[in-house]
Amino acid sequence: MSDVAEQKSSSSRIAWIDNLRAFGMLSIVLVHTGRLDSALDLYVASFCMPLFFFISGLFVKESIRQQTFIDYVKTRVQRLLIPYFSFSIFSYFLWFFVIGKIKGDVLPANPVLHFFSNIIYGVGGGEWLDYNTTLWFFPCLFITELLFFFLIRLPSHKTLGLALFGLSVIGYFLFKVVWIDNFRLPFGADIALTAVVFYGVGYLVKPYILNESFKVWYQWPILLLATLAYIVFSNLNEESAFIIGNFGKNYFYFYLAALSGILFWAQISRLTKPNKLFTEIGKNTLVIFPLHLLLFPFFTGVLVFVFKVPKSSLDHSNIVALAYTILSVLILIPIAWGLNLYVPFLLGYNSHKKKVNQ
Template identity: 35%
Template sequence: MSKRLDWLDIGKGLGMLLVMLGHADIPTPLKTYIYTFHMPLFFFLSGYLYNKDKFPSLKVFFKKRTKTLILPYLSFSFMAYLWFLLLNHFGLVNYKNNLLTPLLGSVIAERKSIWTVHSGALWFVSCLFCTELLFYFIAKIGRTKKAIGSLLLVTSVVGCLYNKMVGQPLPWNIDVAMISVGFYGAGYLFKEYNKNLERFNHLKALVLLLIVNLFTGYLNYVLTGERVDFYNSSLGNIVLFYLSAFSGIGALVILIKHMKKNKVLQYIGKNSFIYLAFHQKIVFFVFSLLIQKSIFNFESIIDHPIVEGVLFTLITVVILIPAVYIINHYFPFMLGKTTRKSMREVSLNAY
């Protein structure tokens, strides 16, 4: 991998840490801030890696994305389903519907429903597939950068209108995909205009963007009482939502481009799919259960939710290292790859 893309792995690693921290029991202000940009950031970074030449036809697109997104999504969803059955057997989950419903639900992929009670953060993967599919058509129809930008704007407006007027999650999270494609397309256009935008790659711009992100994110929450949350179809004020999201993305991009090579963040970034799949419904669930059973008494060690959330996140990073190794070496098909050599390409282009 060329050095110019190292920052993407670092960005995904940092973004994944924010995702895990956001799923921990942390104070509302911090959670609200993280949610202003952390999911848009992932769509943006994924869009940066989109290459139209790799998808000369819709058939090729489906063939490649079935291997790198759909099959991994179904593989990890099935593992999550087996875990769910185990928890249900021991009475650790309160689920009174047919136990085959979540299994079928992995195919339906409708978040926040009885269909996907087992899959947790995996909703993002199905949404990413639909986002890429939407952008594939937008790039084919638009052809020029200006036309692509206009189509992205129209699609995002339709997505926001649906979110405000209906708000019901759709199969494969197509409702969120109509919104997230704007961030995905922005990542693609950022790459196309990268040379012209490099003049903003300095710390003064970072501080300015960070201030805009904090102010608009806070104002959005205060005025609407809603925390930005794609999973729960919550955006708050649309204008403030986009201002806080794009300013947050801009600040993070400048930050990670100024960071030195960080092997830990790059490791997490390369294996973000595995961390996404396992951290919430498995590792965090076990942590919470152990605390409830007083096996782990965090309160006797620390007395601040932020510190507890950070500990949850960092311990999860370490605990999942064996799972990362086993899946990469013995079950590579779960990540859409057949050899270790193809790991980099799959990691970057699929997530």
């Protein structure tokens, strides 16, 4: 394996991090097809959403310590909420006029109220954000980053670690004990109590994981241990669903499965040679994540109504899930190029600046 300098492209991207983003993104798309074997669902669900909060934490800048809260909020509104509103508007119109009719969904009697109540409340799962449930991630990450703005000001990493542990307990048992009848806080603030733990862990391990020691320090024993822990604790915890605060049946199993899964895929990403496809997926998760779910009804419609494929044959098929995933990525990467080139402000970027590479 080449060193870090060789693993960076001309735009200073870290190739293995793009690999890691790509593995995470492909895992999420596979699960969202709804056609993946349930045994595989178990392993994907245990790590994929914690992974993206973890990666976000890896790239926290120390300069936020010097920012005022108002200035920080402004930057996060631009980077997260503008894309959230942009994709929400597009998703809603596409769902209301096309996708909802294809799927046979019950359309709201008052679409304006339905849209604004969903976008303002900003949580996923159940009937919330039913026009594109993936959008929950943007407001939840927004709240997560606001929480971390205060946490990073704690006097030491030890204090920060203790605070994260406390939040991990509160976030887990909030859904186990307190919340009833599917009650949720706006913008996923309740989920953010757990999300910020992975975000904070990413920040704390950044000095170790973004250097060569992570790759060479007992690489194979660590990979073996991570693999065993990932498999064992994912099975012990049973299937989780981060979006609705279902973290499985055991606090320790949940965190051990998630962290070992992240470590496993980080090691696999280190061992995977940089390639153009994974780099493009890693660069464009901001577009692939919120749009992939909108493509699946069209794929199904073409197969069922054009090629006369029985709809029942598309269910619970790993091959169909893989095909949907590959098609989604191949379609959305060029769309991401176009959005970045012509309307970067919709993605939260200043139009006069190139996309920030993390």
